[in-house]
Amino acid sequence: MELLMASNLDVSVPNIARIYDAMLGGKDNFAADREAADRLLEVEPMSGLYARQHRAYIGRAVRLMAECGVRQFLDIGTGLPTMDNVHQIAHRHAPGSHVVYVDNDPAVCAHARALLAGDPGTVAVIQEDLRNPERILAHRDTRRLIDFDEPLGILITGVLHFIPDDDDPHRAIGVLTEAMCSGGHLAISHITDEEARRTRPSDNQSGLAVFAKSNAPMRPRNRADIERFLDGLEPRDPGLVCITRWRATNPAVIPADLRDVWLAAVARKP
16 A cells, blocks of 8 residues: 555655665655665665564564563554554454554554554554653543553554653653553663764764654664663563564574664563
C-alpha cells in the first residue's frame, strides 16, 4: 500500500519514520527520505543492517513479554507499519493480545489505521506524543484496550534518541512505568555515541548531520543516561546491550564493529 497523502504533508523534508522505512526496503517513503537513507549508508555502510537488527530485537522483546504472560502492549513512537509489526508478533505468540500503537505523525497514524482497520477489537492507533504520557494513558482507545490492573508491555524503541533533554523524556518514561502494575515490562532502544566518538568521530558527526536536516534531529546519549530510563525496574538478562546481542540467536554472524552503537534492554516492574 502506498503512503497515504495528508494535506499538510511536506515531502521535501526527510521524515525519521520514512527514512527508517527506506532503510528497511519499504515503499512508504519519498525522494527526500531515500536521499537521507542513501547518505546514511554512505557515512555508515551498516545502517541498513542496524535497522534490520532493530526490527529483530523488537520481535524478541515482544516474544519474551508474551512468554511472561503479557497480553497487552503499548507501542509508543511506532513509526510506519513495516515487516512483522508488534500486533502480528504478539498475536503469533499470544492470540488475542491487545495492542495500542502511538505516534505523533498524522500521516503515519492515517496509514497505520488504514492497514489495521480490519482488527478494531484488538488493535488501535492513536495520535499522541511520548512527551505527553498522561494523554496517552487517558486516551479513550488506550482505556478501551488496556487494563492497567493486568501486566502491560510498553515498547519505546527507536524514538528516545530523537527527544531532547529539555523535553524530559526520563519523566515521561517514569509516568508510563508508574501506570504499570507488577509484572509489566518496558522495552527500550537508544542510540549511543560513546563508541563512535572514540573510534570514528567524523562518521558519527556526519550521521548526526543527516538527521539534523530531518523533522527530528538525533540526540544520542551515554550509557548512564540510557540506564536511567530503567530506574525502578528489574532488567532482564542480558541487561542493556547492543541490539545485536540482546538474546540474539546467532550473535557470531554480526560484524564486530556493529556492537555498542544501538543499545537495548527489557526490564520488568517488580
